[in-house]
Amino acid sequence: MYKFIDLFAGIGGFHLAFHRLGAECVFACEWDKHARKTYERNFKKMSPELFRKKKFYGDINSIKDIDTEISDFQILTAGFPCQPFSQAGFKKGFADTRGTLFFNIAEILRIKKPEAFFLENVRGLLNHNNGETFATIKKVIEEDLGYSFHWQIVRASDFGLPQLRPRLFMVGFKDKKIDFEFPTPIKTKMTMSDVWGGDCSRTIGFTLRCGGRGSRINDRRNWDAYLVDGKVKRLSPDEGKKMQGFPDNFVFPVSNVEAMKQLGNSVAVNAIQAVGAEIIKILDTSFNPTVQFNAHTSNISKMAVHARKLTPTPLH
Ligand SMILES: C[S@@+](CC[C@H](N)C(=O)[O-])C[C@H]1O[C@@H](n2cnc3c(N)ncnc32)[C@H](O)[C@@H]1O
Numbered sequence: 274m275y276k277f278i279d280l281f282a283g284i285g286g287f288h289l290a291f292h293r294l295g296a297e298c299v300f301a302c303e304w305d306k307h308a309r310k311t312y313e314r315n316f317k318k319m320s321p322e323l324f325r326k327k328k329f330y331g332d333i334n335s336i337k338d339i340d341t342e343i344s345d346f347q348i349l350t351a352g353f354p355c356q357p358f359s360q361a362g363f364k365k366g367f368a369d370t371r372g373t374l375f376f377n378i379a380e381i382l383r384i385k386k387p388e389a390f391f392l393e394n395v396r397g398l399l400n401h402n403n404g405e406t407f408a409t410i411k412k413v414i415e416e417d418l419g420y421s422f423h424w425q426i427v428r429a430s431d432f433g434l435p436q437l438r439p440r441l442f443m444v445g446f447k448d449k450k451i452d453f454e455f456p457t458p459i460k461t462k463m464t465m466s467d468v469w470g471g472d473c474s475r476t477i478g479f480t481l482r483c484g485g486r487g488s489r490i491n492d493r494r495n496w497d498a499y500l501v502d503g504k505v506k507r508l509s510p511d512e513g514k515k516m517q518g519f520p521d522n523f524v525f526p527v528s529n530v531e532a533m534k535q536l537g538n539s540v541a542v543n544a545i546q547a548v549g550a551e552i553i554k555i556l557d558t559s560f561n562p563t564v565q566f567n568a569h570t571s572n573i574s575k576m577a578v579h580a581r582k583l584t585p586t587p588l589h
Contacts, residue, residue: 275553278343278387280333280351280378284311286540287350287391288320289519290549298323300343302330307531308538314526333377339384346385348552351378352393352540355401366409367417375410382418389552392443393540396426399441410443420445423453427548429517429541430477431458435465436516438480438541442548451559456547465499468515474500478516481508483537486530497533510536518542 279288279301288298298320303309309331317324328344336342353374370376382390399407414422422445429438444453465473479496488495490505497508508516510525513536525532 275348275556276344276346277348277350278346278381280349280381281353281374282312282329283308283352283539284535285316286517286519286542287352287393287545287549288312288316290540290542290546291348291350292319293546294549294553296348296549296553299346300328300330302333302336304331304333307527308535310526311524311532311535314524333374336377339381343381343385347388347556348549349378349381349385349387349390350392350545350549351390353378355394355398355406367413369409370413375413379413379418382414382420386447388448388556389444389446390420391545391549391552393545394441394443396439396441414443414445419449420447421449421451421453423455425455427455427544428458429480429544430461432456432541432544432547433459433461433463434516434518434541434543435461435463435468435476436478436480436541438544440540440544442544444548444552446555448559451555453551453555456551459547463515466501468512469499469501469506471502481513481516481533481537483534486533508533513537518544518546 275296276299277287277291277296279285279291279298282288282301282303285301288301291298298316299322301312301323303312309329313324313329323329330336367376367379370379378390378392401407411422414420422443424441424443426439427442428440429436442455444455446453461477464476465478466476468478478499482496485494486497486507488498490498490500499506499508510529510532511521513533514521514523517536517539518541519536525535527535
């Protein structure tokens, strides 16, 4: 069974996707107390060892010794906040990222050397600080850490969810010879009318956000008001969950305002799962090249086959 870690975990979009793919979460960190509450409530049953071993950390900077506090794992996942890097010396390497959350990720990669990583960020990271931030990340990963680096803008609507949500997905492998390709988008059948259970004027919804709710429906800033069966309706966590690929039995033990913020901060689970399935498939074939020819006999192959099934499963 592959092991993964869930950094800047939010409410666990990566956790859910990789759990569905048959992997086990062995370390997570999230410092926001409300997000922690939602995470714990939903994942304690699914990943009891994570909590029993006290591996759900708060601040990532509270890890004192990466090598001993994080047990070995194969896949690092993280949706990290975007911050500018220091320009000191214009070297734009590892040292220039010190003090940022990307540095924490890079340090874990350097020390633990997992097989693969999967990072997610807003599309704006590409031109943040005139492209310097992205160029530094790519350079640190490729040149300083020796991993491959593949990136693509992926939309939630590319993988079955009725929401645009373009996001920058970055994937890399320790074995640079691995030939990775992002999965081909599938046709989205689910619409906003399915989300609402009524006739909605839009097929694909607006990207969920963390704040700025409550604009008038015709305001250009509106993202949470919809015309459904001729009436204006505002998104609640129930619709938000469907638009992000969380199951109906996902629980929010926090206020609705907080739940909407958490959903706006999270990832489109189906898109993460589709890319995660490709990562696992490729690790399977590189660890065991016979997998693709011998799909019924090896346990690893069974996992690869399972990984390709993208049907959402209930949480518990
Ligand atoms: C973009 S969100 C990630 C959401 C997540 N991928 C999900 O599926 O919900 C980034 C998260 O990083 C957390 N964060 C920011 N700084 C942190 C730190 N120093 N240590 C731990 N978590 C931190 C924030 O609270 C936020 O929930």
